[in-house]
Amino acid sequence: MRIGILAVQGAFAEHIAILRQLEVEALPVRLPRELKGLDGLIIPGGESTTISHLIQDYNLMAEIRSLAEDSLPILGTCAGMILLADKISDSELEPIGVMDLTVRRNAFGRQKDSFETELKIPALGEKPFPGVFIRAPIIEQANSGTEILARLADNTIVAARKGKLLACAFHPELTDDPRFHQYFLDIAAGRQ
Amino acid sequence: MKTGTWKVKTGLAQMLKGGVIMDIINAEQAKIAQQAGACAVMALERVPADIRAAGGVARMADPTVIEAIMKAVSVPVMAKCRIGHFVEAQALEALGVDFIDESEVLTPADESHHVWKHDFKVPFVCGCRDLGEALRRIGEGAAMIRTKGEAGTGNIVEAVRHMRAVMDGIRQLVKTPQEELMAKAKEMGAPFELVEEVHKTGKLSVVNFAAGGVATPTDAALMMQLGADGVFVGSGIFKSSNPEVRAKAIVRATTHYKDPKIIAEVSKNLGEAMPGLDIKQIPTEELLAPRGW
Numbered sequence: 001m002r003i004g005i006l007a008v009q010g011a012f013a014e015h016i017a018i019l020r021q022l023e024v025e026a027l028p029v030r031l032p033r034e035l036k037g038l039d040g041l042i043i044p045g046g047e048s049t050t051i052s053h054l055i056q057d058y059n060l061m062a063e064i065r066s067l068a069e070d071s072l073p074i075l076g077t078c079a080g081m082i083l084l085a086d087k088i089s090d091s092e093l094e095p096i097g098v099m100d101l102t103v104r105r106n107a108f109g110r111q112k113d114s115f116e117t118e119l120k121i122p123a124l125g126e127k128p129f130p131g132v133f134i135r136a137p138i139i140e141q142a143n144s145g146t147e148i149l150a151r152l153a154d155n156t157i158v159a160a161r162k163g164k165l166l167a168c169a170f171h172p173e174l175t176d177d178p179r180f181h182q183y184f185l186d187i188a189a190g191r192q
Numbered sequence: 193m194k195t196g197t198w199k200v201k202t203g204l205a206q207m208l209k210g211g212v213i214m215d216i217i218n219a220e221q222a223k224i225a226q227q228a229g230a231c232a233v234m235a236l237e238r239v240p241a242d243i244r245a246a247g248g249v250a251r252m253a254d255p256t257v258i259e260a261i262m263k264a265v266s267v268p269v270m271a272k273c274r275i276g277h278f279v280e281a282q283a284l285e286a287l288g289v290d291f292i293d294e295s296e297v298l299t300p301a302d303e304s305h306h307v308w309k310h311d312f313k314v315p316f317v318c319g320c321r322d323l324g325e326a327l328r329r330i331g332e333g334a335a336m337i338r339t340k341g342e343a344g345t346g347n348i349v350e351a352v353r354h355m356r357a358v359m360d361g362i363r364q365l366v367k368t369p370q371e372e373l374m375a376k377a378k379e380m381g382a383p384f385e386l387v388e389e390v391h392k393t394g395k396l397s398v399v400n401f402a403a404g405g406v407a408t409p410t411d412a413a414l415m416m417q418l419g420a421d422g423v424f425v426g427s428g429i430f431k432s433s434n435p436e437v438r439a440k441a442i443v444r445a446t447t448h449y450k451d452p453k454i455i456a457e458v459s460k461n462l463g464e465a466m467p468g469l470d471i472k473q474i475p476t477e478e479l480l481a482p483r484g485w
Binding site for chain 1: 193194195196197199200203204209211226262266267268290291313314315444447448
């Protein structure tokens with residue numbers, strides 16, 4: 001399986017490392033030609049504003065949008081989730097906008113409010129998943145047909161799936177737990 | 193929920209990778225930087241070139257300036273405290289800045305000790321000239337490292353020297369046999385556990401940016417090819433003739449640092465770069481990089 005990782009800015013190397021541990025071919029994507037022949041794409045954490053600006057160069061944003069519409073499996077983490085959503089509250093930022101979600105950026109506050117917590121994610125099994133939230137966004141609203149995968153104790157939605165699109169507000173790539181990536185690979189392979 | 197953990201501190205630095213952090217002195221410049229694609233901004237009263245020109249004691253910026261910048265942009269906002277000035281650091285943490293740079297660009301407040309950064313919930317970045325200095329700062333709790341270079345000069349030579357020294361230090365440690373690591377730690381003046389960790393992993397445990405002298409897109413890409421995880425640009429943007437265009441070009445060159453065609457393309461028609469300084473013409477006592485212990 002060949003998975004591309006959008007590598008214009010952010011924590012792309014961490015995703016590549018996890019995928020290679022899972023023995024999957026992982027390739028950085030900076031230009032549209034590098035999107036060819038992929039079985040899936042990961043949009044990493046980073047600065048959503050920066051990534052949004054950089055993918056407007058070379059028509060990368062439009063290419064990703066059209067691949068998503070042709071049902072390319074995509075995982076977006078943190079900034080990646082923001083870019084997948086079709087609505088961003090209080091922001092002029094242009095997202096890729098392929099998931100039926102409304103998200104809010106920096107929803108917990110500034111860096112001093114970044115936190116770690118254990119998450120219950122039924123799709124990954126009983127064992128709690130280590131949730132790392134860094135200046136994290138939340139999902140304010142997930143519209144019909146979107147499956148909610150994880151919530152915080154106060155019910156805030158922090159992960160969702162629609163078809164082959166997967167989004168989370170936290171950073172599975174900063175943990176030693178490969179289950180979230182494995183879940184994405186299972187979606188990409190049609191096993192989930 | 194645990195806040196201020198080592199994971200969320202070093203994690204924010206990981207989110208900045210591949211990006212450009214720009215020095216700015218007001219909300220208007222902050223917006224220009226964000227619009228150009230900066231992954232964070234450094235809120236200052238003066239850019240390093242002006243600090244150098246003004247002389248005297250350089251201190252933490254006025255909180256009014258920092259707060260105005262925090263309101264103006266959504267990207268992380270960093271601010272500088274003096275080396276060893278833990279109360280400036282406390283004040284910056286109270287303001288809610290996202291990262292503190294304990295910086296040699298400001299006048300040191302302590303000539304023997306740095307801030308004990310593990311006491312803070314906010315992450316710190318510190319400058320270094322070689323691996324020993326980097327590991328001392330990480331030992332004190334720095335969640336991110338940068339080269340010192342020579343700030344405010346528009347001259348990349350010192351940043352190159354420091355990045356090569358860090359990378360060479362790592363290569364040497366990887367080759368050093370286990371039984372010689374203690375003597376190495378003594379020689380480098382670095383904590384043994386961190387020396388041993390670099391020996392085993394072949395890399396620093398935190399993100400390492402380039403800083404101090406970046407003025408052009410090719411400077412930024414040079415530092416990336418030498419192994420930097422990202423780039424700070426101080427005076428290089430707002431002391432140039434066309435900050436908007438130059439900022440955008442440096443961001444693009446940092447992303448596409450391995451693509452000479454794109455680097456050449458974005459380097460066109462940028463106007464005048466900031467005026468540069470020859471390091472050899474600067475009196476020794478005015479150099480910033482030797483500050484830090």
